[in-house]
Structure formats: structure tokens, C-alpha cells
Amino acid sequence: MDIAFGLIGGLGLFLYGMNVMAAGLEKSAGDKLKRFIEILTSNRFMGVVVGALVTMVVQSSSATTVMVVGFVNAGVMKLTQAVGVIMGANIGTTITAQLVSINLTAIAPISVGIGVGIWLFTSNRKVKNFAEIIIGFGILFLGMDMMKHAVKPLRQYEGFTNLLLSFGQPNITDRVLAILTGFGITAIIQSSSATTGILIALASQGLLPIESAFPVILGTNIGTCVTAMISSIGANKTAKRAALVHLLFNVIGTVLFAILLAKPTIHFVTQWSDDPARQLANAHTLFNISNTLLLVWFVPLFVYAAKKIIPYDQNEERQIRGIKYIDDRILETPSIAIGQVSREVLHMGNVALESYKYSIEAFFKTDVKLAQETFKVEKIVNDMERQISSYLLKVSNTEISGKQREMIEGFFNTINDIERVGDHADNLAELAIYRVENKLDFSDKALEELRIMHERVEKSYREALTALRSADMQMAQRVIEREGEIDHMEKMLRANHISRLNKQQCIPGSGVIFLDIISNLERIADHSSNIALAVMDLNKK
Known part of the structure; x- marks a missing residue:
């Protein structure tokens, strides 16, 4: 039991330290990660580099692959x-193994002490992030040391040592058993780095020679696919294909090395170092780099295979009106998640614009079907507001900067304004239906005035969305200034129409509808101005 408790406790410290260090790295490099993703092209080699760099930061190939999904x-x-990113993630995850294979136990307590000291006595966010990296680094090695001491007594158990030694036998049964062991442990722990840490702890105590460890390491690379496969449940077909490619890549690489390249790899690492822990870490790195270099040339074949296994659906590429850009899997990197929220808010704005266009056309064309379409789209706008609000709450509970928190507050206000635009479109559609059902006529002058005001309002809302997308301060300022003009226009049109009513140039029923329409249009202009003000406020800070 002492061995089990020591191993579990050490593994817990190891995983906690790795998470703390990864959190510090991610907060320090969050914006850089966002830029790495933005510069991605279809160039698979660039994808490999980005995948490796991102995984070095988040300290988990599983986390990177889940983000990719x-x-x-x-x-x-x-x-x-x-x-390409998935292939690069396999290289990036080997950094953890390289770190823990170096005996840095002596400096681990010092690292934790210095890190905590810095964290307590500074208010600078960047310095605190650096302190978290140091703290996580120290805790990781304390956990590693604890695992090493926990497994030390296992040398006395002949059955256990014989089992480990059997993994290195050349027969197929033992090799498959070793691969399945690596797969099973990694699938349960959900971290190939943690499994590798356990193997290095065993190797450092002389319990696991490289001949036995290497097939287990191969199995961990398949086990790490389980997280991404589970994550792809509920995602679209393209995301499922990404998870499948991850599995195909690691399975093919494992089979290739298990059958053909195991001996050359083991020979190379044993010539390079006499330390069993270093041999294991080097074998892990060599396998992942070599596997990527060999298979990166066959990316089109992997994509082709994934599309054959998960067939193409004609409805896959239909235009999406609802939630399109946000995904809980991206929350691992808050800076990227916030960028996606920005895209989703703009998408919501365009859906609301579609609703508004249907409603105003329904009035001018006296078309009930267009009004009904407005109601459908407006429900989508309401649903989008709920989902984006929920997502913003999740992002706000992650480790984000003060600037990012201000952006989230701005997004909350903006989606509320967009949702209100959808509500006013809904009102306009109801007025259009009322006009049709009651066969209300409007004078040419009244229709002309409504059309002119509508064009001003639509222009204002479109420019507000453009300012939101491009952070265009000048355009935002124009929207704010135009809002005053539209307010004046609404008052003038109201006075003109009351004058026509007094002169009996319009029937009372039409007059009420006219006044309700210009009121709704004026409110849409107000919300457009609010969106522009949010853009101005955020970019002034």
C-alpha cells in the first residue's frame, strides 16, 4: 500500500506541477499562441512547427489535439x-520527458520557494505568471522524486521485475502486451507525459530497461488519442476527421516502429547515453520526431483516408445561422477563445441584420412569408445570445488579463444590443403582418420617408458591425454622430405624419403603424450607436 500511495501521491504532484507550469506558460504566451494560429497556412510543415510550440506551452499533446478538434x-x-499541428504536438510533448529525465530533484524545493516568494511579493501580472512557471517546475520534480522513491521497493518483487523484463522480449505477444499496457495507462490517466514520467521513475531505479520501455512508450502514443476521440463526440464531421487522423497517424507510426525500427532506435539511444532515464526520454523524442518526418509527406493520404472512413455529407457546408465559431475545447487557450468570441459576436450581428432586412422587406412588399422568416431568424439571435453569454462566463473564469476582462464586459453589452436589434426586427415584422391583415395603405410620401430612414438606419448598423470587426475608430465615430441625425429625423417624420393625419391625408390605422415603425427604426440606430461606443471605449483603453 505504501508503494501505491507514494506512486499516486507523486503522480498527483507531477500532474499538478505540470498544470501549474503550463498555466503560467499559457498566460505568458497566450497572445503569441493566438498569432501562431493566425499565421497558419495550408503548409503542413508550418503546422508541425506550430503544433510543437503550442504543445511545449500547454505541456500536453492531448490538450493540443483537443484544441485542434x-x-x-x-x-x-x-x-x-x-x-500538421497534430503531428507537431507529438514532438512538443517529448519536452516534458526530456525535462524529467534530468535529475534536478535537488533544486526542486529551491524552485518552489523562489517561485512562491516572487508570487507573494509582486503585483505585476507578468512577473506572477513567471513565478507560476517556476513553482510548477519545482512541484513537477518533487512529484517525480516521490514516484522514484515509491517504486524503489519494487526491485524486491521478482514477479513484477520479470513482467517488466518480458516486455522487452522479441515475441509478438509480449510486445503487443507492452503496447497495450502503455495504451491502457495513458487512456486512464489522460496524459502521455504522466505515463512517461512513471516509466522514467521505473527506469531510474533500474526496473525498466530501454528494451522493455520502448514498446510501452509506443503504446502511450496511441493512448493519448483517446482524449481527442472522446472530445470529437458531438463535433462536426470535419472535427471528427481531425481526431481520426490523430489516431491513424499514431497507430501507423507505432506499428512501423514496433515491427521495423525498434532495434535501430534502441541501438542509437544506448550508444548515446548510459543513463536508463535519459535513454527512455531520448527514445521517446527520437520516435516522435522520426515518425513525423516520415509521415508528414503523406498528409493528403491521411486526409483522404479520414474522408473515406467518415464520408462527406452534402449538408456539411451549408450556411450556418447559429453558433459557428465558439467551442469549449478552445477554452484551454483563453486568448484564442476570446478571439473566437469576437468572430461569433460579429456573426450574431450579421444574423440580426438578416432578420432586420426580412422584416423591412416584409413591410414594403406586404409579404407575410418574409415576416415569418424574421420570426425564425430572431429566435436564432436569442439563442445565440444565450450561448455566447454562457461561453463568456466560462472564459471569464479562466486565467485572463485585465484587458481581456474588459473585452468580455464589452462583448456582454454588445450582444445585448444586437439581441435588441433582433427584437425590433421582430416588432417590424409584426407591424408588416398587421398592415397586410388590415389592408392598410400608405401615401407615397409616407413610404418614401420610411424608406429614407430605413436606409440611414441600415447603413448605421452595418457600419457599427464593420467598426466592431476592424476596430475602425473613425467609422465608429460616424455611427455615433449619425445616431443624432436619425433621432432628429424620427422627430421630424413624426411631426410630418401627424400633420398629414390632421389634414386627413392618411387614415388613422396607417398613422399608428407609421409612428411605431419610425420608433423601432430609431431604437435600432440607438443600439448601433451603443455598439460603436463599445468599440471606441475598448480601443481607447
Whole structure:
């Protein structure tokens, strides 16, 4: 029991330290990660580099692959881009193994002490992030040391040592058993780095020679696919294909090395170092780099296979009106998640614009079907507001900067304004139906005035969305200034129409509808101005 408790406790510290260090790295490099994703092209080699760098930061190839599934699901990344990133993630995850294979136990307590000291006595956010990296680094090695001491007594158990030694036998049964062991442990722990840490702890105590450890390491690379496969449940077909490519890549690489390249790899690492822990870490790195270099040339074949296994659906590329860009899997990197929220808010704005256009056309064309379409789209706008609000709450509970928190507050206000635009479109559609059902006529002058005001309002709302997309301060200022003009226009049109009513140039029923329409149009202009003000406020800070 002492061995089990020691191993579990050490593994817990190891995983916690890795998470703390990864959180510090992500907060320090969050914006850089966003830029890495933005510069991605269909070039698979660039994808490999980005995948390796991102995984070095988040300290988990599983986390990177889950994020990639989220990116593909949200339309940030194409499948061909995703494959390169997935391959690079396998290289990036070897950094953890390289770190823990070096005996740095002596400096671990010092690292924790210095990190905590810095964290307590500074208010600078960047310095605190750096302190978290140091703290996580120290805790990781304390956990590693604890695992090493926990497994030390296992040398006395002949059955256990014989089992481990059998993994290195050349027969197929033992090799498959070793691969399945690596797969099973990694699937349960959900971290190939943690499994590798356990193996290095065993190797450092002389319990696991490289001949036995290498097939287990191969199995961990398949086990790490389980997280992404589970994550792809509920995602679109392209995201499922990304998770499938991850599995195909690791399975093919494992089979290739298990059958053909195991002996050359083991020979190379044993010539390079006499330390069993270093041999294991080097074998892990060599396998992942070599596997990527060998298979990166076959990315089109992986994509082709994934599309054959998960067939193309004609409805896949239909235009999406609802939520399109946000995905919980992207929350691992808050800076990227916030960028996706920005895209989703703009998408919501365009859906609301579609609702408004249907409603105003329904009035001018006296078309009830267009009004009914407005109601359908407006429900989508309401649903989008709920989902974006929920997502913003999730992002706000992650580790984000003060600037990012201000952006989230601005997004809350903006989606509320957009949702209100949808409500006014809904009102306009109801007025259009009322006009049709009651066969109300309007004078040419009244219709002309409504059309002129509508064109001003639509222009104002479109420019507000453009300012939101491009952070165009000048355009935002124009929207704000035009809002005053539209307010004046609404008062003038109201006075003109009351004059026509007094002169009996319009029937009372039409007059009420006219006044309700210009009131709704004026409110849409107000919300457009609010969106522009939010753009101005955020970019002034």
C-alpha cells in the first residue's frame, strides 16, 4: 500500500506541477499562441512547427489535439492544417520527458520557494505568471522524486521485475502486451507525459530497461488519442476527421516502429547515453520526431483516408445561422477563445441584420412569408445570445488579463444590443403582418420617408458591425454622430405624419403603424450607436 500511495501521491504532484507550469506558460504566451494560429497556412510543415510550440506551452499533446478538434469544429482551421499541428504536438510533448529525465530533484524545493516568494511579493501580472512557471517546475520534480522513491521497493518483487523484463522480449505477444499496457495507462490517466514520467521513475531505479520501455512508450502514443476521440463526440464531421487522423497517424507510426525500427532506435539511444532515464526520454523524442518526418509527406493520404472512413455529407457546408465559431475545447487557450468570441459576436450581428432586412422587406412588399422568416431568424439571435453569454462566463473564469476582462464586459453589452436589434426586427415584422391583415395603405410620401430612414438606419448598423470587426475608430465615430441625425429625423417624420393625419391625408390605422415603425427604426440606430461606443471605449483603453 505504501508503494501505491507514494506512486499516486507523486503522480498527483507531477500532474499538478505540470498544470501549474503550463498555466503560467499559457498566460505568458497566450497572445503569441493566438498569432501562431493566425499565421497558419495550408503548409503542413508550418503546422508541425506550430503544433510543437503550442504543445511545449500547454505541456500536453492531448490538450493540443483537443484544441485542434475545437478549432476545426469552429472553422478556425482546415483539416489539412490540423493534421500538421497534430503531428507537431507529438514532438512538443517529448519536452516534458526530456525535462524529467534530468535529475534536478535537488533544486526542486529551491524552485518552489523562489517561485512562491516572487508570487507573494509582486503585483505585476507578468512577473506572477513567471513565478507560476517556476513553482510548477519545482512541484513537477518533487512529484517525480516521490514516484522514484515509491517504486524503489519494487526491485524486491521478482514477479513484477520479470513482467517488466518480458516486455522487452522479441515475441509478438509480449510486445503487443507492452503496447497495450502503455495504451491502457495513458487512456486512464489522460496524459502521455504522466505515463512517461512513471516509466522514467521505473527506469531510474533500474526496473525498466530501454528494451522493455520502448514498446510501452509506443503504446502511450496511441493512448493519448483517446482524449481527442472522446472530445470529437458531438463535433462536426470535419472535427471528427481531425481526431481520426490523430489516431491513424499514431497507430501507423507505432506499428512501423514496433515491427521495423525498434532495434535501430534502441541501438542509437544506448550508444548515446548510459543513463536508463535519459535513454527512455531520448527514445521517446527520437520516435516522435522520426515518425513525423516520415509521415508528414503523406498528409493528403491521411486526409483522404479520414474522408473515406467518415464520408462527406452534402449538408456539411451549408450556411450556418447559429453558433459557428465558439467551442469549449478552445477554452484551454483563453486568448484564442476570446478571439473566437469576437468572430461569433460579429456573426450574431450579421444574423440580426438578416432578420432586420426580412422584416423591412416584409413591410414594403406586404409579404407575410418574409415576416415569418424574421420570426425564425430572431429566435436564432436569442439563442445565440444565450450561448455566447454562457461561453463568456466560462472564459471569464479562466486565467485572463485585465484587458481581456474588459473585452468580455464589452462583448456582454454588445450582444445585448444586437439581441435588441433582433427584437425590433421582430416588432417590424409584426407591424408588416398587421398592415397586410388590415389592408392598410400608405401615401407615397409616407413610404418614401420610411424608406429614407430605413436606409440611414441600415447603413448605421452595418457600419457599427464593420467598426466592431476592424476596430475602425473613425467609422465608429460616424455611427455615433449619425445616431443624432436619425433621432432628429424620427422627430421630424413624426411631426410630418401627424400633420398629414390632421389634414386627413392618411387614415388613422396607417398613422399608428407609421409612428411605431419610425420608433423601432430609431431604437435600432440607438443600439448601433451603443455598439460603436463599445468599440471606441475598448480601443481607447
